[in-house]
Structures are given as structure tokens and as C-alpha cells.
Amino acid sequence: MSNDINTYPIQQFIALVKNAEMSNQKNILIDIKVAKHLAFTLGEITSKMVQDYDTMLSKVTGDNNIIEVKMDGGGFK
Numbered sequence: 001m002s003n004d005i006n007t008y009p010i011q012q013f014i015a016l017v018k019n020a021e022m023s024n025q026k027n028i029l030i031d032i033k034v035a036k037h038l039a040f041t042l043g044e045i046t047s048k049m050v051q052d053y054d055t056m057l058s059k060v061t062g063d064n065n066i067i068e069v070k071m072d073g074g075g076f077k
Contacts, residue, residue, distance in 0.1 A: 005044050009037040 012034070020028045030038075 003048065005041065005048060007041060007045075009034065009041045010045075013038050 016028055016030065
């Protein structure tokens with residue numbers, strides 16, 4: 001499975017916002033299909049970033065972190 005993410009919907013949205021700003025528009029309108037593609041792309045990117053972060057963190061900290069807990073029963077004096 002390829003890790004490539006199609007970022008075209010984000011590029012398209014950025015271009016739309018730039019054009020709206022340059023023509024002094026107060027609003028932009030996108031249809032549901034474009035919004036859905038943008039949302040899915042942002043979700044994929046977020047998921048990939050979390051996955052990459054977890055991979056990087058496990059390499060830095062190591063997967064062999066052992067937490068040892070000893071219980072001696074304690075006591076009150």
C-alpha cells in the first residue's frame with residue numbers, strides 16, 4: 001500500500017481562498033463534493049502524521065520500556 005496522499009484538494013482550496021482574497025470577496029462557496037474531498041484529505045494527512053509520530057517516538061524511546069512495580073505490603077507504625 002502506498003503512503004502517497006493526494007493533496008490536490010488542499011491545493012485547490014488554497015487557490016480558491018487566494019483568488020477570493022485578491023478579488024475582495026467576503027465569502028467563498030464550495031460544493032459538498034469538494035468539501036468532502038478536502039475533509040478526507042485532511043483526515044488522511046492527520047492520520048499519517050500521528051502514525052509517523054508514533055513510529056518516531058517508538059524509535060527514540062525504544063519498545064523495550066519495562067515498568068517494574070514492587071509491592072511489599074508496607075506497614076503502619
